[in-house]
Every structure is written in structure tokens, then in C-alpha cells.
Amino acid sequence: MKTTWLRWSVMTFGVAVLGGPALAQNGYIGDDTCKICHQDLYDSYMQSGHPWMLVPTNRQQPAADLYPHGVPLPELPQGVTWDQVDYIFGNFSSGHGYVVGTNAEGTQGIVLNRGFPYNFCVRCHTTGYDPTGGPTNGITGSWVQNGIRCEGCHGPGEQHATSFGGNPPDLNEARAVCANCHYAGTDVERIDFTPPEPDQEGFGSFGHHPQAEQLLRSPHKNGDCSWCHDPHKSTFFPEEGGVIKHCTDCHDAKQHPLPPAMAHVDCVECHMTEGGGHRHIHLFQIMTQPIAAADNVYVDETDQKTYWNVDANGNAFLTLDLVCLTCHNGQEAFAMTLEEAAAEAQGIHVPTVLTVDIKVNGQDDFLLVQQDQQVSVDASVAPGASQNVPATWWILASTNFGWFYWDPIFDGWLPGLYPSLVDFGVFEVQDYNLYNDTLPPGTYSFWLAVFANDGAMDVDVVPVYVLP
Ligand code: HEC
Ligand code: HEC
Ligand code: HEC
Ligand code: HEC
Ligand code: HEC
Ligand code: HEC
Ligand code: HEC
Ligand code: HEC
Incomplete structure (x- = not known):
């Protein structure tokens, strides 16, 4: 896994310099083709942000219900009309998206809400970005699809699609791909953080998508x-x-x-x-x-x-x-x-009151197990304020063949319904194993109860049914 991260950072660095080596190749077919065979995934993905990250307008006001989840179109900046606008972006989650188009001076490829060129931004908001192509609508480079489409994560799918689902795009690489866009600053090795200026309010900033x-x-x-x-x-x-x-x-x-x-x-x-x-x-x-x-x-x-x-x-x-x-x-x-x-x-999760916890196969609730399945019983005790207070400890198992109690000296189970410890100070126990074997078919329940002399007490039980 370490090596995965190493590759993430290497890829990220590579992309920062080269603008996306993996994505700059050919062999893209577009998500309309993926959809033919992966309809369910396509449908849920169209309800998520990635494919909507850059939406072309063809210089016309889009339909009011363009975005899913009832998100409205963005309001245009003062003085801007839709016939100046080539793209909407960042609108999916909020309805407060920005637009890219031609500014009053006639320069194309400008983020009209802010006045700066979109060039630097485009790589993370498109699929198959190639910095050496284009320019496209005044923006440096070219790309295969607007927004982050299937192949924006999976890489070119031509070979896969033309072999009817063979040669699937490499998912390991797809994972590494998240880090190509979801980092702030210069690399994934360090966490950028800008403290507020002395005269500024607030906590400071981690930057965008770190x-x-x-x-x-x-x-x-x-x-x-x-x-x-x-x-x-x-x-x-x-x-x-x-x-x-x-x-x-x-x-x-x-x-x-x-x-x-x-x-x-x-x-x-x-x-x-x-x-x-x-x-x-x-x-x-x-x-x-x-x-x-x-x-x-x-x-x-x-x-x-x-x-x-x-x-x-x-x-x-x-x-x-x-x-x-x-x-x-x-x-x-x-x-x-x-x-x-x-x-x-400090210690916010340390219970302030005595708490006990018994688990069977890691579970707190009723458990069904097969006859040949291992059954593992673990006990935990958090003393809270009752540390070292003398207490009666009951560690019991009810079975089809009677009650058993856990004996600390024998370090095992003996028949009978007796307390395991009497007048013994409460101490912390973490996942102490009480049983680890198979059980004959039948109905069982494992009990842990601690009654401290200061009045604090807690009981926990897990029922188990072993199938015949
Ligand atoms: C002609 C039909 C077809 C097309 C078109 C198609 N796929 Fe597939 N895809 C398949 C089949 C079949 C499988 C195997 C499904 C399985 O075994 O569960 C598959 C599996 C995958 C897998 C999973 C691989 C794995 O290791 O589990 C990914 C990822 C994938 N496709 C992505 C894409 C993408 C991205 C596109 C569009 C660029 C695409 N597919 C287009 C048929 C297609
Ligand atoms: C390194 C990749 C990268 C670059 C470069 C980049 N973005 Fe993004 N952008 C992202 C990611 C990832 C998200 C979504 C993650 C999140 O919102 O936490 C995002 C989200 C956004 C959003 C949507 C935020 C929202 O509230 O929904 C806007 C707007 C945006 N970016 C604008 C820009 C602009 C403008 C630029 C250029 C100045 C730019 N981005 C450059 C990766 C990038
Ligand atoms: C934001 C990145 C991203 C996008 C966009 C994306 N995928 Fe994936 N996809 C992944 C990752 C990561 C996995 C592996 C998930 C895992 O390991 O659980 C995956 C898994 C898959 C799988 C195999 C497992 C499954 O869930 O069935 C298929 C098939 C697939 N993707 C197809 C597609 C198609 C088709 C599209 C476009 C409609 C698409 N993906 C868009 C990142 C992406
Ligand atoms: C090419 C750049 C890029 C890649 C690769 C990428 N993302 Fe994103 N991601 C974005 C941008 C940009 C947004 C903002 C979408 C928006 O606000 O509409 C985003 C949004 C998201 C969101 C919020 C979207 C939503 O609808 O809730 C999640 C979660 C996310 N990304 C996870 C991932 C994961 C996980 C991967 C890797 C499997 C990945 N991204 C790969 C750029 C990218
Ligand atoms: C241990 C779980 C976990 C892991 C690992 C994880 N996330 Fe998240 N992520 C979450 C949760 C939980 C949320 C918040 C969901 C909510 O309540 O809105 C979230 C939210 C997000 C959002 C939406 C923006 C926001 O802040 O609400 C983006 C984008 C995102 N994660 C991207 C990523 C990326 C990229 C990675 C890998 C580098 C990643 N996450 C790894 C659990 C995780
Ligand atoms: C009110 C804020 C808060 C909430 C809510 C919270 N935690 Fe914590 N958590 C903390 C603080 C503070 C620490 C550090 C405590 C310390 O170091 O003594 C911590 C520590 C932890 C730790 C590491 C130490 C340990 O006890 O194992 C884990 C794991 C953890 N929390 C899980 C959770 C889970 C799971 C939840 C939800 C069921 C949760 N926390 C809800 C504040 C919170
Ligand atoms: C999401 C909001 C939220 C966060 C985050 C939060 N708290 Fe609270 N906390 C509350 C509320 C609400 C109360 C109830 C008291 C009130 O009504 O003013 C409370 C009560 C408390 C109490 C009093 C408990 C009692 O028994 O009377 C303590 C102590 C406390 N918080 C500590 C913390 C600490 C330490 C953190 C950070 C690790 C934290 N809180 C984070 C909302 C929060
Ligand atoms: C997919 C499983 C998974 C999910 C989901 C997950 N964690 Fe973890 N978490 C782990 C693992 C594994 C470790 C590492 C345990 C170790 O180091 O022993 C860990 C470690 C931690 C630690 C440090 C533990 C310590 O003892 O100091 C904290 C705190 C924590 N997680 C909090 C969270 C919180 C909060 C969430 C939800 C937002 C969450 N985790 C979601 C698996 C998960």
C-alpha cells in the first residue's frame, strides 16, 4: 500500500509538470459508449458531480432543469449575457457556479466571475486533457470530454470496449488518479496551510480540495x-x-x-x-x-x-x-x-461510568453460527469513576446443558451459576478472550456483569444460536 501512495505522489508530480501523461494518450471512446454496457453505473454517476464539472452552453441559455437534484443554473455576473458564455463549471453542488467565455475586451477563455484565464484550471475539470493541443475556445490545450467522465478515472477504454469487456481499464491506476486532482498546493507530501493575516478573522486555510x-x-x-x-x-x-x-x-x-x-x-x-x-x-x-x-x-x-x-x-x-x-x-x-x-x-471517549462489553466474533448482537464455525468470546471492562472499587464480577454462559461460570484461577469455564470474582477491585480489561472454539448445536448466551460496591453497575449479554 505504501508503494501505492508513492506512485500517487510520483504521478501527481508528473502531472503537475507534464499535464497528465496517462490522459494525454488516444484511445478514448466517451461515456456514451461505456453507458451501452454499464447502464446502472452510468445512471448513478450522472447524479454525481464529476461529469458535471464543465458543461458547454453553445452560447445559449441552457434549460433551467439542466442540473440534477433541482440545482438551478448559476446567476450570470453583472453585464454578462449567455451569448458570451462557453462553459459553466462548479455549479453542481451549489447553483453558484462560475462561467467561462469572452470578456468585455473580447478575450475568450476567461473566468468571467473573476477575470482570470481558465487555462490553469482546465486539467482537473476535464477528461483526457492534452496541454499541447488546442487552444479550445480560447483555453490552452485540448480535451476529449467536458467534466470528469468514465475515462477521466479509468483511462482510455477503446481496447476494453472493442473486446466486449476484455482488457478492463486498470483500477489500481484509477485509484491513484484521485490524487491527481484532489490535492492542494504543490504535491501530496505536505499539507498546505495558510494562517490568517494578523488583522484577518478566521482560522486560516487548507486551500482547495486537499x-x-x-x-x-x-x-x-x-x-x-x-x-x-x-x-x-x-x-x-x-x-x-x-x-x-x-x-x-x-x-x-x-x-x-x-x-x-x-x-x-x-x-x-x-x-x-x-x-x-x-x-x-x-x-x-x-x-x-x-x-x-x-x-x-x-x-x-x-x-x-x-x-x-x-x-x-x-x-x-x-x-x-x-x-x-x-x-x-x-x-x-x-x-x-x-x-x-x-x-x-483529553480522554473524551473514556467512559465516566463503569461500562462492560462482551463480544462474540466481534459482534454485540444476536449471532447465528454454523456447527463447524469458530466462536470467539471477548470481554472488556472500562472502570469509569469506579477504578479499584471492590465489585462482584459475573462471567456466565447459559447453554442447553446448564449454566457455566468463568473461573479466573482455572482460566476456563466450570459448570454452575456462581460469580467469577467477589470483592475484587474494578480494573480495565480490553478484549480478554474467554472462549475460542466451536460449539455443539444449541442456544447459548454469554453474560458479563460487574456490580461495584459504590453502586455503579453494568450488564451485557450476547445470544448465540449454533445451527444443527
Ligand atoms: C461492449 C460492452 C462494454 C463496453 C462498451 C464497456 N464495457 Fe466495461 N465491462 C464490460 C464487461 C462485460 C465487463 C466485465 C464485467 C464483469 O465481469 O463483471 C466490464 C468490466 C469493466 C470494468 C471492471 C473491470 C474489473 O476489473 O472488474 C471497468 C472498470 C469497466 N468495464 C469500465 C468501462 C469503461 C470506462 C467503459 C467506457 C470507456 C466501458 N467499460 C465500456 C463491457 C463493456
Ligand atoms: C489540482 C486539480 C485542480 C485544479 C488545478 C483546479 N481545480 Fe477546481 N476542483 C478540483 C477538485 C478536486 C474539486 C472538488 C473537490 C471539492 O470540492 O472538495 C474542485 C472543485 C471546484 C469548484 C466547485 C466548488 C464547489 O463549491 O462546488 C470550483 C468552482 C472550482 N473547482 C474552480 C476552479 C478554478 C477557478 C480553478 C483554476 C483557478 C480550479 N478549480 C483549478 C480540482 C482542481
Ligand atoms: C472519479 C473516478 C471514477 C469515475 C468518474 C468512474 N469510475 Fe469506475 N471506478 C473507479 C474506481 C476507483 C473503481 C474501483 C472501486 C473499488 O475498488 O471499490 C471503479 C470501479 C468500476 C467498475 C468495477 C466495479 C463496479 O463498481 O462495478 C466498473 C465496471 C466501472 N468502474 C465503470 C465505470 C463507468 C462505466 C464509468 C462512467 C459511467 C465510471 N466507472 C466512472 C473510479 C471512477
Ligand atoms: C480529473 C480530476 C479528478 C479526478 C481524477 C477525480 N476527481 Fe473527484 N472531483 C473532481 C472535481 C473537479 C470535483 C467537483 C465536482 C463538482 O463540484 O461538481 C470532484 C468531486 C468529487 C466528489 C464529490 C462529488 C459528489 O457528487 O459528491 C467526490 C466524493 C470525489 N470527487 C471523489 C473522487 C475520488 C474517490 C476519485 C478517485 C477515484 C476522484 N474523485 C477523482 C475532480 C477529480
Ligand atoms: C475513512 C473514510 C474516508 C476516506 C478514506 C476518504 N473520505 Fe472523503 N469523505 C468521507 C466522509 C465521511 C465525507 C463527508 C460526507 C458528508 O457527511 O457529507 C467525505 C467527503 C468528501 C468529499 C466531499 C466534500 C466534503 O468535504 O464534504 C470529497 C470531495 C472527498 N471526501 C474526497 C475524498 C478523496 C479524494 C479521498 C481520497 C484521497 C477521500 N475522500 C477519502 C470519508 C472518507
Ligand atoms: C465531540 C467531538 C467528538 C466526537 C463527536 C467523536 N469523537 Fe472521537 N475523539 C475526540 C477527541 C477529542 C479524541 C482525542 C481524545 C484523546 O486523545 O484523549 C478522539 C479520539 C478518537 C479515537 C482515537 C482514540 C481512541 O479512543 O481509540 C477514535 C478511534 C475515535 N475518537 C473514534 C470516534 C468515533 C467512532 C466516533 C463516533 C461514534 C467519535 N470518535 C466521535 C472527539 C470526538
Ligand atoms: C457539533 C457541535 C459540537 C461540537 C463540535 C462539540 N460540542 Fe461539546 N457540546 C455541544 C452541545 C450542543 C452541548 C450541550 C451543552 C449546551 O447545550 O450548551 C455540548 C456539551 C459539552 C460538554 C458538557 C457535557 C456535560 O455533560 O454537561 C462538554 C464537556 C463538551 N461539550 C466538550 C466538547 C469538546 C471537548 C469538544 C471538542 C473535542 C466538543 N465539545 C465539541 C456541541 C458540540
Ligand atoms: C474502512 C474502515 C474504516 C473506516 C470507514 C474508518 N476507519 Fe478509522 N481506522 C481504520 C483503521 C484500519 C485504522 C488503523 C487502526 C490502527 O492503526 O490500529 C483506523 C484508525 C483511526 C483512528 C486512529 C486510531 C487511534 O487509535 O488513534 C482514528 C481517530 C479513526 N480511525 C477515526 C475514524 C473516523 C472518525 C472515521 C469516520 C469518519 C473512521 N475512522 C472511518 C479503519 C476505518
Whole structure:
């Protein structure tokens, strides 16, 4: 996987210099052809942003219902009329897109909302961009299709299509392709971050679409974008189901409880905060020191630019002003200082009350297993405020042939309905294995209960049915 990332960065660098070596070749056939055999994928992809990134107008006002999801056409800048406009872009998610066309001085290929040429932008907003072709409508280079079409990620599909689905485009390369466009600044090795000017409001900026460089510095660096995203479905419009894996599909929600007053806050709202006007930041890890975003930077000697701090292991962390203070500002929730946030953030997921957790094959709920299937039972205990308080521990299994209790001295199961430990101080237990074997057919349930002498208690049970 490391090598994948290496290739990402190499490709990114290559593209920055050459303008897209992989895409500059021939053999493109266009997504209308892909559609013939991949209709379902095509339909969902047309509801997502990529193909809509650059839409030609033919210098006429497009139909009002051009965009999916009821998104309206953009409003034209003051004094601009549709007969000056060649393209709309960036409109898909917001209806606030920009337009490219001929300005008042008669120069074509200008972003009319801003007045600068579109040249630099076009490579990431098209398919099969070739900087040596063109110019096209006043824009440097030529391209095969407007927007990011099937072959914008999969590469030319001619061979594949003409061999009736043989020679499929290389998906490994397709993954690497995300990083070609979804990075900010100069490369994916460093995270660009510009602190605010001394007289400016706000937190500072990661720049545009820095997802790849952030992911590379996150605990998910060994994964790739399609761990969590289906690139053929929209993420901006959640009902399209573009996010295919949520935090709690891979991380146990029960092991990450929050103070009860904040139980309604979703993992993403803290760990991928949009704080400070950013999009969802893909760093995932949160620091617990009182360091402001503007101070979490270093200046690179070689280019004198500011970059986000990275620790000795290559990991970058979200600062607490981006996370807690965006809600704890006296409006959405009571105001906090950075120091207060740091004190509260430390150990925020450590339960304050005694909690027990028993898992069978990693599951919390009722489980059906085959007779020859391994059954693994693990116990966890988080003491909360009851650390070392004497307690009665019950570790039990009910079976078709009676009750069993787990005996700590025997380190195994004995018949009978007895407590496992009496007047024994509560201590932290993490995934202690209690059983790992097959079971005869029948109905079972595994119990873990701790009753502390200070009144704190918790019970957990997992029923298991072993098929005959
Ligand atoms: C003539 C029909 C046809 C056309 C046209 C076609 N494909 Fe395919 N494609 C197939 C078939 C058949 C498969 C194999 C499906 C399977 O085994 O699940 C396939 C598989 C794929 C795969 C998956 C390969 C893998 O390793 O799983 C990708 C990616 C793909 N096509 C992309 C495209 C793209 C991009 C286009 C347009 C440039 C396109 N296809 C056009 C028929 C076609
Ligand atoms: C390195 C590739 C790259 C370049 C160069 C690039 N963009 Fe983008 N652009 C992207 C990506 C990736 C996204 C979508 C990701 C996101 O919105 O987080 C995007 C999205 C946009 C959006 C839509 C934002 C929205 O709110 O929906 C606009 C507008 C835009 N770009 C304008 C430009 C302009 C203008 C330029 C040239 C000055 C430019 N881009 C250059 C990659 C690029
Ligand atoms: C934004 C980049 C991107 C675009 C645009 C895109 N794909 Fe894909 N596609 C991928 C990636 C990445 C995978 C591998 C996903 C995975 O590993 O789970 C993939 C997988 C596939 C597969 C095989 C697995 C599956 O989901 O069935 C097919 C077939 C395919 N794409 C066809 C297409 C077609 C046809 C289009 C245009 C309608 C298209 N793709 C547009 C990136 C893209
Ligand atoms: C561990 C899961 C995960 C991984 C890996 C991941 N993302 Fe995301 N991404 C998300 C989630 C969750 C959202 C926010 C969805 C929401 O709630 O709107 C998101 C949002 C986005 C958005 C929409 C803009 C925004 O910020 O809301 C873009 C673009 C994006 N991701 C691109 C990428 C790219 C490119 C990669 C690979 C470099 C990647 N993501 C890797 C989970 C992930
Ligand atoms: C050629 C450049 C390019 C490539 C390659 C590319 N993207 Fe994008 N991506 C964009 C642009 C530009 C947008 C903005 C679309 C918009 O705002 O309408 C975007 C938007 C997105 C979005 C939000 C779209 C939505 O409808 O929710 C996600 C998620 C995303 N990209 C993920 C990926 C992933 C994953 C890959 C790799 C498989 C990838 N992108 C490859 C340029 C690219
Ligand atoms: C596809 C599975 C997957 C998804 C989805 C996923 N993660 Fe992870 N996550 C992992 C893996 C694997 C690790 C690395 C575990 C390790 O290093 O031991 C990890 C590590 C982490 C870490 C660092 C762990 C630590 O102990 O410090 C954090 C924090 C984290 N993820 C948060 C999240 C959040 C928040 C989300 C949702 C936005 C999420 N993850 C989505 C698989 C996933
Ligand atoms: C999405 C918004 C949001 C974010 C982000 C957020 N909080 Fe909260 N938090 C709340 C709300 C709402 C309450 C309820 C208190 C109120 O109504 O003012 C709350 C309450 C709390 C409480 C009081 C708990 C109690 O039992 O009374 C603490 C402590 C707290 N937050 C700490 C944090 C810390 C530390 C962070 C950052 C790691 C954080 N919060 C991030 C919205 C948020
Ligand atoms: C109110 C903000 C907030 C919310 C919501 C939140 N977290 Fe956290 N999370 C934190 C903070 C702060 C830390 C760092 C705590 C520390 O280092 O002591 C953290 C640490 C983590 C870690 C790494 C350390 C560990 O305990 O393993 C993981 C994994 C994690 N959170 C997962 C999740 C998941 C999954 C969710 C949703 C079920 C979630 N978090 C919801 C603030 C939050």
C-alpha cells in the first residue's frame, strides 16, 4: 500500500509538470459508449458531480432543469449575457457556479466571475486533457470530454470496449488518479496551510480540495478513497449513497462514548470537522493540546511557504479550535477557551461510568453460527469513576446443558451459576478472550456483569444460536 501512495505522489508530480501523461494518450471512446454496457453505473454517476464539472452552453441559455437534484443554473455576473458564455463549471453542488467565455475586451477563455484565464484550471475539470493541443475556445490545450467522465478515472477504454469487456481499464491506476486532482498546493507530501493575516478573522486555510495530502497524513493512510467513497455516486447529495462506509462500520461506537450532553454529535462533526469554513477535513485524528490552527504550522526553508505540522510518525492532527470551538462559541453551545477545550478533549471517549462489553466474533448482537464455525468470546471492562472499587464480577454462559461460570484461577469455564470474582477491585480489561472454539448445536448466551460496591453497575449479554 505504501508503494501505492508513492506512485500517487510520483504521478501527481508528473502531472503537475507534464499535464497528465496517462490522459494525454488516444484511445478514448466517451461515456456514451461505456453507458451501452454499464447502464446502472452510468445512471448513478450522472447524479454525481464529476461529469458535471464543465458543461458547454453553445452560447445559449441552457434549460433551467439542466442540473440534477433541482440545482438551478448559476446567476450570470453583472453585464454578462449567455451569448458570451462557453462553459459553466462548479455549479453542481451549489447553483453558484462560475462561467467561462469572452470578456468585455473580447478575450475568450476567461473566468468571467473573476477575470482570470481558465487555462490553469482546465486539467482537473476535464477528461483526457492534452496541454499541447488546442487552444479550445480560447483555453490552452485540448480535451476529449467536458467534466470528469468514465475515462477521466479509468483511462482510455477503446481496447476494453472493442473486446466486449476484455482488457478492463486498470483500477489500481484509477485509484491513484484521485490524487491527481484532489490535492492542494504543490504535491501530496505536505499539507498546505495558510494562517490568517494578523488583522484577518478566521482560522486560516487548507486551500482547495486537499483530501489526498490529508489522507496520507491520517491514520487511514493505508486505505484509499474508495474505502469510504463509491466514486460513481454523489457524496454532496447524501441520499445518493456516495459514502459507502461510515466510521462506525469499522470503529466500535460503544468504545467511543461521549459526555451524555453531546451524545447527539456525529463522529464526522468532530473528526472530519468543517470548522473554519473548510470542507470535511480528512485528517481524522484530533490533538488534545491547546494549540490554535494558526500556530500549528512550520515554514519550509526551501519555498518559504507555511505547512501544517506533522509529527515524527508522519501524522497530522486537527486542532481543537477547528473542532470544539466551532460549536462552543456561545451560540450552538456554551463558549470555551482553547485551554478548556483541551482539558475536556483529553480522554473524551473514556467512559465516566463503569461500562462492560462482551463480544462474540466481534459482534454485540444476536449471532447465528454454523456447527463447524469458530466462536470467539471477548470481554472488556472500562472502570469509569469506579477504578479499584471492590465489585462482584459475573462471567456466565447459559447453554442447553446448564449454566457455566468463568473461573479466573482455572482460566476456563466450570459448570454452575456462581460469580467469577467477589470483592475484587474494578480494573480495565480490553478484549480478554474467554472462549475460542466451536460449539455443539444449541442456544447459548454469554453474560458479563460487574456490580461495584459504590453502586455503579453494568450488564451485557450476547445470544448465540449454533445451527444443527
Ligand atoms: C461492449 C460492452 C462494454 C463496453 C462498451 C464497456 N464495457 Fe466495461 N465491462 C464490460 C464487461 C462485460 C465487463 C466485465 C464485467 C464483469 O465481469 O463483471 C466490464 C468490466 C469493466 C470494468 C471492471 C473491470 C474489473 O476489473 O472488474 C471497468 C472498470 C469497466 N468495464 C469500465 C468501462 C469503461 C470506462 C467503459 C467506457 C470507456 C466501458 N467499460 C465500456 C463491457 C463493456
Ligand atoms: C489540482 C486539480 C485542480 C485544479 C488545478 C483546479 N481545480 Fe477546481 N476542483 C478540483 C477538485 C478536486 C474539486 C472538488 C473537490 C471539492 O470540492 O472538495 C474542485 C472543485 C471546484 C469548484 C466547485 C466548488 C464547489 O463549491 O462546488 C470550483 C468552482 C472550482 N473547482 C474552480 C476552479 C478554478 C477557478 C480553478 C483554476 C483557478 C480550479 N478549480 C483549478 C480540482 C482542481
Ligand atoms: C472519479 C473516478 C471514477 C469515475 C468518474 C468512474 N469510475 Fe469506475 N471506478 C473507479 C474506481 C476507483 C473503481 C474501483 C472501486 C473499488 O475498488 O471499490 C471503479 C470501479 C468500476 C467498475 C468495477 C466495479 C463496479 O463498481 O462495478 C466498473 C465496471 C466501472 N468502474 C465503470 C465505470 C463507468 C462505466 C464509468 C462512467 C459511467 C465510471 N466507472 C466512472 C473510479 C471512477
Ligand atoms: C475513512 C473514510 C474516508 C476516506 C478514506 C476518504 N473520505 Fe472523503 N469523505 C468521507 C466522509 C465521511 C465525507 C463527508 C460526507 C458528508 O457527511 O457529507 C467525505 C467527503 C468528501 C468529499 C466531499 C466534500 C466534503 O468535504 O464534504 C470529497 C470531495 C472527498 N471526501 C474526497 C475524498 C478523496 C479524494 C479521498 C481520497 C484521497 C477521500 N475522500 C477519502 C470519508 C472518507
Ligand atoms: C480529473 C480530476 C479528478 C479526478 C481524477 C477525480 N476527481 Fe473527484 N472531483 C473532481 C472535481 C473537479 C470535483 C467537483 C465536482 C463538482 O463540484 O461538481 C470532484 C468531486 C468529487 C466528489 C464529490 C462529488 C459528489 O457528487 O459528491 C467526490 C466524493 C470525489 N470527487 C471523489 C473522487 C475520488 C474517490 C476519485 C478517485 C477515484 C476522484 N474523485 C477523482 C475532480 C477529480
Ligand atoms: C474502512 C474502515 C474504516 C473506516 C470507514 C474508518 N476507519 Fe478509522 N481506522 C481504520 C483503521 C484500519 C485504522 C488503523 C487502526 C490502527 O492503526 O490500529 C483506523 C484508525 C483511526 C483512528 C486512529 C486510531 C487511534 O487509535 O488513534 C482514528 C481517530 C479513526 N480511525 C477515526 C475514524 C473516523 C472518525 C472515521 C469516520 C469518519 C473512521 N475512522 C472511518 C479503519 C476505518
Ligand atoms: C457539533 C457541535 C459540537 C461540537 C463540535 C462539540 N460540542 Fe461539546 N457540546 C455541544 C452541545 C450542543 C452541548 C450541550 C451543552 C449546551 O447545550 O450548551 C455540548 C456539551 C459539552 C460538554 C458538557 C457535557 C456535560 O455533560 O454537561 C462538554 C464537556 C463538551 N461539550 C466538550 C466538547 C469538546 C471537548 C469538544 C471538542 C473535542 C466538543 N465539545 C465539541 C456541541 C458540540
Ligand atoms: C465531540 C467531538 C467528538 C466526537 C463527536 C467523536 N469523537 Fe472521537 N475523539 C475526540 C477527541 C477529542 C479524541 C482525542 C481524545 C484523546 O486523545 O484523549 C478522539 C479520539 C478518537 C479515537 C482515537 C482514540 C481512541 O479512543 O481509540 C477514535 C478511534 C475515535 N475518537 C473514534 C470516534 C468515533 C467512532 C466516533 C463516533 C461514534 C467519535 N470518535 C466521535 C472527539 C470526538
